[in-house]
Amino acid sequence: MELHSEGNQEPGRREKALGLLQSGQLAAAEAIYREILELDPENADALHYLGVAAYQQGELPQAERLISRAVALVPSNAAAFSNLGAVHLAQKRFREAVSDFSAALRLDSTAAAPIGNLAVALAELGELQEALTLIDTAHSRGIETAQLQYNRGNVLLKLERL
Numbered sequence: 011m012e013l014h015s016e017g018n019q020e021p022g023r024r025e026k027a028l029g030l031l032q033s034g035q036l037a038a039a040e041a042i043y044r045e046i047l048e049l050d051p052e053n054a055d056a057l058h059y060l061g062v063a064a065y066q067q068g069e070l071p072q073a074e075r076l077i078s079r080a081v082a083l084v085p086s087n088a089a090a091f092s093n094l095g096a097v098h099l100a101q102k103r104f105r106e107a108v109s110d111f112s113a114a115l116r117l118d119s120t121a122a123a124p125i126g127n128l129a130v131a132l133a134e135l136g137e138l139q140e141a142l143t144l145i146d147t148a149h150s151r152g153i154e155t156a157q158l159q160y161n162r163g164n165v166l167l168k169l170e171r172l
Contacts, residue, residue: 027059036063054083058090065097073097088117092124099131107131122148122155129161133168141165 023042030039040063046056061076077094081087095110111128114121125148132141145162148154166172 024055031059031063034066036066039063052083054080054087054090057083058087058093061097062093065093065100070097070101074101086117088114088121088124091117092121092127095124095127095131099127102134104131104134108135120151120153122153122158125153126155126157126161129158129165133161133165138165138169142169 023046027039027042027046030036030042040060043056043060043063046053047060050056057076058080061073061080064070064076065073074094074097077090077097080090081094084090091110091114095107095114098104098107098110108128108131111124111131114124115128118124125144129141129144132138132144142162142165145158145165148158149162
């Protein structure tokens with residue numbers, strides 16, 4: 011899942027918490043985000059990343075609730091939409107995931123993670139040609155990752171285009 015930082019928390023704490031989250035020290039990161047939320051219950055960054063921690067621990071309903079609140083507070087946060095889409099993808103709620111990843115791409119059309127995840131959701135819905143076109147368009151625009159190529163291979167396999 012893509013991690014992206016934006017917001018107005020005190021920079022040192024924000025960086026520390028994000029570093030802890032990225033290094034897998036979820037309990038320590040959660041503690042900082044919960045402290046932030048005690049002082050500012052509407053802090054979208056803290057809600058978002060606390061949701062990411064919940065996602066990483068397999069607590070999908072809690073992740074969905076937290077990240078959804080963050081998106082409602084800051085509907086211009088592409089990373090939050092992308093991470094909400096990842097939660098919906100994990101819940102096999104593919105239509106919602108398509109909507110989330112599409113919103114993320116409207117906000118940041120160059121982000122590889124939501125492109126690849128949108129392709130996965132489309133493929134799960136049987137929209138294989140749309141998934142392939144999405145990946146190929148990203149490639150033609152210079153957006154290239156191993157994950158996108160992996161997703162492309164899976165779509166081609168489902169299309170029986172070996």
